[in-house]
Amino acid sequence: MTVTTEHPVTADATGHPRRARLAFVSAMLILTAVFIGLGTWQVQRLFWKLALIARVEARIHTDPVPPPAPAQWGTVSTEKDEYRRVAATGTFEHHKSVLVQAVTERGGGFWLLTPLHLSDSSTVLVNRGFLPADRRDPAARAAGEIVAGPVTVTGLLRISEPGGAFLRSNDPANERWYSRDVAAIARAKGLGSVAPYFIDADATPNPGGLPVGGLTVIRFRNSHLVYALTWYGLAVMAAAATITLRRRLI
CATH class of the missing domain: 2.40.50 (OB fold (Dihydrolipoamide Acetyltransferase, E2P))
Structure with missing residues (x-):
């Protein structure tokens, strides 16, 4: 009679395979890095938007200048010229x-x-x-x-x-x-x-x-701080989950 011996799958205290939990920890680490990256990008966007608002505020209160001439039309841009x-x-x-x-x-x-x-x-x-x-x-x-x-x-x-x-x-x-x-x-x-x-x-x-001029609405949507805090919050949650699972695997 031939006896076959199988190697048991290593499991943690809850019975879940150890390798599955390691994979989950790795995924959480990746998500943490992604969330931190997205939060940092939103912080950069926040400072860009604040600088844009400051530039526009300065433009609308300066003395008027001639509009860009035909030779300059190719370089006209939103960031540099609008408002x-x-x-x-x-x-x-x-x-x-x-x-x-x-x-x-x-x-x-x-x-x-x-x-x-x-x-x-x-x-x-x-x-x-x-x-x-x-x-x-x-x-x-x-x-x-x-x-x-x-x-x-x-x-x-x-x-x-x-x-x-x-x-x-x-x-x-x-x-x-x-x-x-x-x-x-x-x-x-x-x-x-x-x-x-x-x-x-x-x-x-x-x-x-009529017509009635001077109705230009100058308003910039600026929710970058909220987005940044959301991404950083998700990063903290993912990191906490990673630490908890890692401790159970040790």
Whole structure:
């Protein structure tokens, strides 16, 4: 008769295989490192966001400067230029204006975007301000919309908003705009050399009171500290679980 002897599987006091618990400890160690890395990344993002907020606060309170010229358009960026206070002088092309759907502190309505033709033959779109929904018809707002001759617009430089809004794409063919997409508006209106940004006009009153400028919302979502604390908390929990299991294996 042949007798076969099998090596028993090493188990801990609860009967679970030792190797499975070692694997679990290793997984917890990896998770701890991952959570610490994610928490540290969020701390870095927090300091980046605070620096961005400080830069923007400084920009909006400085004296206006000329907007970037065509030779500088390729270097315009959100981090470097957005919300910079600028002043541009030119002539409005009112017949090429577009209305972009907007929701503001004054309720729902539209932004009135009008091309401003500059002396260097380039064009920059100007968000002249907010129009209530009942002023969509040009005949209902002509007195305040039309500004003849050269005009100087002071406001904040904003970066183009391509594509449209959430679940709503811009429809140039039917004059339905949900975002201030500079390139798409330029194509739809047959504009020439157009800046890759637009200007949000300040609160300087327009004739007749409309459109209403100066409604730019400057707000930055900053939840990085909460995220960092969450990841670090998970790291502490994973480390505690690792230590507890490790002690049981010794």
